[in-house]
Amino acid sequence: MKVDVLIVGGGPAGLSAALILGRCHRKVLVCDEGRQRNLSSHAIHGLLGREGKSPSDFLDEALEEISRYKSVLVRGTRVTEVVPAGEEFRFVCADGTTGAASKILLATGLVDELPELEGVEPLYGVSVHHCLYCDGFEYSGKPVAAYGRGDKGAELGLVMKHWMSDVVVCSDGTEVSAQTMQRLEQQGIPLRSEPVQSLQGKNGELSKIVFRSGPELPRAGLFFSTGCHQASDLSKSLGCKRDEKGGVVTDPVTGETAVPGVYVAGDVSRDVLLVAVAIAEGAEAGVAINKAFLRRDGLCE
Ligand SMILES: Cc1cc2nc3c(=O)[nH]c(=O)nc-3n(C[C@H](O)[C@H](O)[C@H](O)COP(=O)(O)OP(=O)(O)OC[C@H]3O[C@@H](n4cnc5c(N)ncnc54)[C@H](O)[C@@H]3O)c2cc1C
Numbered sequence: 001m002k003v004d005v006l007i008v009g010g011g012p013a014g015l016s017a018a019l020i021l022g023r024c025h026r027k028v029l030v031c032d033e034g035r036q037r038n039l040s041s042h043a044i045h046g047l048l049g050r051e052g053k054s055p056s057d058f059l060d061e062a063l064e065e066i067s068r069y070k071s072v073l074v075r076g077t078r079v080t081e082v083v084p085a086g087e088e089f090r091f092v093c094a095d096g097t098t099g100a101a102s103k104i105l106l107a108t109g110l111v112d113e114l115p116e117l118e119g120v121e122p123l124y125g126v127s128v129h130h131c132l133y134c135d136g137f138e139y140s141g142k143p144v145a146a147y148g149r150g151d152k153g154a155e156l157g158l159v160m161k162h163w164m165s166d167v168v169v170c171s172d173g174t175e176v177s178a179q180t181m182q183r184l185e186q187q188g189i190p191l192r193s194e195p196v197q198s199l200q201g202k203n204g205e206l207s208k209i210v211f212r213s214g215p216e217l218p219r220a221g222l223f224f225s226t227g228c229h230q231a232s233d234l235s236k237s238l239g240c241k242r243d244e245k246g247g248v249v250t251d252p253v254t255g256e257t258a259v260p261g262v263y264v265a266g267d268v269s270r271d272v273l274l275v276a277v278a279i280a281e282g283a284e285a286g287v288a289i290n291k292a293f294l295r296r297d298g299l300c301e
Pocket residue numbers: 008009010011012013014031032033034035036037038039040041043044045046047077078079080107108109110112124125131134135231232234265266267268273274275276278
């Protein structure tokens with residue numbers, strides 16, 4: 001198969017780029033293995049015009065919109081290899097699809113590192129969260145916990161105090177520095193430093209935190225600060241530069257990575273990690289790629 005653009009990843013960033021490129025009559029293949037970062041959540045918040053929509057409904061609608069553009073193909077598969085080959089790139093997918101593309105857009109997203117706590121998985125995305133901009137608003141007036149080791153959790157708790165009045169920091173058997181402890185005291189934020197045994201709840205709703213010793217802590221929500229990493233190593237194997245946070249670096253003018261012909265959009269760059277930003281970055285990458293084709297064809301400077 002020969003395409004103008006291979007888009008790796010069909011989340012908001014990749015699909016937004018596919019929409020722009022489809023409208024530019026470019027032949028596009030979108031390969032997506034279907035692990036969009038927010039699928040465990042019930043609602044997307046902070047997305048103008050789509051506030052509160054479920055992530056899976058959002059993706060269904062986006063795919064339906066893109067299906068109107070016959071030059072765009074979408075396949076549910078993982079891209080396992082992309083290698084430069086002269087003026088183009090050769091690619092291989094897990095379902096056996098192989099081909100060549102003139103440009104590559106990596107919209108592969110990130111994977112969140114969940115805290116290793118018993119009971120966390122069924123609560124994640126419903127009452128256990130990592131992003132205050134996504135989910136903080138819903139917890140004003142409710143009892144919440146900030147989870148993180150050492151000063152990390154305490155610093156998260158301090159920021160949470162802006163959204164919620166009843167915040168308790170859980171440092172899970174680790175120490176908080178004297179300076180940060182003083183800031184917690186100044187803001188009236190209690191610290192529970194005992195090791196956490198489990199999170200308990202029903203139907204995704206957290207009800208309490210159980211410690212290895214000491215009383216249980218009834219809570220309606222928990223925010224954590226652990227970290228995340230790239231969902232795909234393709235940017236690394238292609239030789240794209242990464243910054244100190246692990247985000248892929250792009251040229252602010254051309255939108256390209258350090259590897260000519262390879263672009264990125266969405267969470268991969270580790271800029272602001274929101275759906276609205278991923279959509280905007282996808283559109284920007286789509287325009288940048290189309291401009292590169294126009295230049296190649298002598299149609300623009
Ligand atoms: C629990 C949770 C809740 C969130 N809530 C919100 C919210 O309320 N509001 C908000 O704005 N943001 C929210 N976010 C953040 C939001 O999910 C991301 O900013 C957004 O999904 C980024 O879009 P993306 O297209 O860059 O990546 P993703 O949506 O993660 O999509 C990347 C896609 O690429 C695929 N992929 C990766 N590697 C390959 C490969 N080699 N081959 C093929 N496919 C590949 C992945 O499987 C995935 O389907 C939330 C995140 C989480 C974790």
